[in-house]
Amino acid sequence: MRAGLPRCIALVGRLGTPQLACLRSWRRRGVPVLFVHDGPQPLSRLVVRLLGVPCVNLGPLRPGDAAFVAQFAGHLRAHGVDAVTCVSEPISEALWAMAARLPPGLRLLCVQPAQVRVLESKFAQDATARAAGLPTLQSWRWWPGDAAQTVDVPPQAFPLVVRPDVQRAANPGFKLAVVKDPAALRALVAALVPGSSGVIAQTLVRGPNLLVHGYRSADGRWGGHVAFRVDVKHRGFTVRLSPVPLPADLAQGCRRMEQALGLCGVYHWEFVQDESSGAAWFLDLNPRFGGTTGKVLAAGYDEPLALLGTAQPGALTHSQVLHARLRPSGGKHQALAALVGALRRRSTEADYPYPNLRRLLPALLHQLFLGRDEILRLADARTGLAFAAHQIVRRWMPR
Numbered sequence: 001m002r003a004g005l006p007r008c009i010a011l012v013g014r015l016g017t018p019q020l021a022c023l024r025s026w027r028r029r030g031v032p033v034l035f036v037h038d039g040p041q042p043l044s045r046l047v048v049r050l051l052g053v054p055c056v057n058l059g060p061l062r063p064g065d066a067a068f069v070a071q072f073a074g075h076l077r078a079h080g081v082d083a084v085t086c087v088s089e090p091i092s093e094a095l096w097a098m099a100a101r102l103p104p105g106l107r108l109l110c111v112q113p114a115q116v117r118v119l120e121s122k123f124a125q126d127a128t129a130r131a132a133g134l135p136t137l138q139s140w141r142w143w144p145g146d147a148a149q150t151v152d153v154p155p156q157a158f159p160l161v162v163r164p165d166v167q168r169a170a171n172p173g174f175k176l177a178v179v180k181d182p183a184a185l186r187a188l189v190a191a192l193v194p195g196s197s198g199v200i201a202q203t204l205v206r207g208p209n210l211l212v213h214g215y216r217s218a219d220g221r222w223g224g225h226v227a228f229r230v231d232v233k234h235r236g237f238t239v240r241l242s243p244v245p246l247p248a249d250l251a252q253g254c255r256r257m258e259q260a261l262g263l264c265g266v267y268h269w270e271f272v273q274d275e276s277s278g279a280a281w282f283l284d285l286n287p288r289f290g291g292t293t294g295k296v297l298a299a300g301y302d303e304p305l306a307l308l309g310t311a312q313p314g315a316l317t318h319s320q321v322l323h324a325r326l327r328p329s330g331g332k333h334q335a336l337a338a339l340v341g342a343l344r345r346r347s348t349e350a351d352y353p354y355p356n357l358r359r360l361l362p363a364l365l366h367q368l369f370l371g372r373d374e375i376l377r378l379a380d381a382r383t384g385l386a387f388a389a390h391q392i393v394r395r396w397m398p399r
C-alpha cells in the first residue's frame with residue numbers, strides 16, 4: 001500500500017470535520033501525518049494526545065515573515081515531510097507563496113493561486129462552467145452601492161437565492177439568503193459594506209442538490225467522479241446524502257471544466273436538480289476538501305486517499321479509494337440542528353425538503369438513530385473524542 005505514497009504528509013489548518021477525515025484516512029492506510037495547526041490558540045495537550053499524530057502549533061501562516069518560514073520549513077524537514085495539503089484557499093495561497101523557501105522536493109497538494117483567482121468568484125465560475133457546456137442558471141451580480149440596479153430583475157424571477165460572489169470578502173458575512181421580492185433584494189444589496197464582495201443572485205430551483213466529487217492527476221491519467229444526491233439540506237449544510245449515478249452529460253461537462261482550469265487533486269461540484277423535471281443546474285466548484293469530505297468517506301469514497309493517488313499516478317487503484325458498494329451517510333449533529341430548526345419553523349426555502357415535514361422528519365430521525373456518521377465512527381472513537389474536546393475548549397473554555 002505504501003509504494004509511491006508520501007513518506008509523511010503535512011496537513012495545515014484548524015481541526016474541523018474535513019481535517020479529522022483526512023487524519024483518520026491516512027492513519028488507516030499507514031501514511032505518517034504531521035498536523036500543523038494554524039489557529040490563534042494552540043491545540044490543548046489533551047487534544048494532541050487523543051489525535052495520536054505529531055502536531056505543531058505555529059499560529060496563522062505568515063509567508064512574508066522570513067523567520068516564520070524558516071521555522072515552518074524546519075518542522076517539515078524534521079518530520080521527513082515530502083507533501084503538504086490543506087482545506088482552505090487562503091492557506092493554499094500562503095503555501096505557494098512560501099514554496100521556494102520550503103525543503104527541496106516538497107510537493108504542494110493544493111489548488112494553485114491562478115486557479116484560486118478564477119474560482120473564488122461565483123460569477124466567474126458560472127461563466128467557466130457555461131463555456132464547458134454545463135447547464136447554468138441566469139445570474140445577476142451587484143456590488144456595494146448598486147441597490148438601485150436591482151430593478152433590472154424581472155418580477156417573475158423571484159424568489160432569488162443570493163450568495164456572496166467571493167465568500168471570504170463578504171461584509172456582512174453570510175452563506176446564502178432567499179429574497180422573495182424586489183424590496184428585500186434592494187435591502188440586502190444596500191446593506192453591503194463598501195469594499196466588500198458583491199453578491200450573485202439566481203432563481204430559486206426547488207429540489208435536491210447533486211454533489212459530484214472528483215479526483216484527477218496532473219497528467220490526467222488517473223481520476224474519476226462520484227455523485228451523491230443530498231437527501232436533506234439545512235441552512236446551506238448537507239445533512240444526509242446518498243450515492244447516485246452521474247448523468248453522462250454532466251460527467252463530460254465536468255471533465256471539460258477540469259481540463260480548462262488545469263485542475264488536479266480533489267474537488268467537488270454542486271448542482272441543484274429541479275424536483276419536477278430532474279434537470280440539473282451548476283451552482284459552484286470547490287477545488288479542495290470540504291464539509292462533505294467526512295460524509296463521503298463514511299459513504300465509501302476515501303477522498304483523502306484519492307488526493308495521495310493523484311500525486312503519484314499508479315500508486316493506487318480506483319478500488320482502493322472507492323468501495324464497491326457506496327452507502328448513504330450524513331451528520332448526526334447536523335440532523336439534530338435541522339430537526340430543531342424544522343420543528344421551530346426556522347427552515348428556509350433553500351433547505352430541502354421544504355416545507356414538507358412529512359418527508360423531512362423521517363429522514364432526520366433515520367439519520368439521528370441509524371445513519372452512518374464519520375465523526376461518530378466507533379473504530380476511531382479516540383480521535384472522535386479529540387474532536388469533541390477541541391470543540392468544547394474552543395467554544396466554551398475561557399481564553
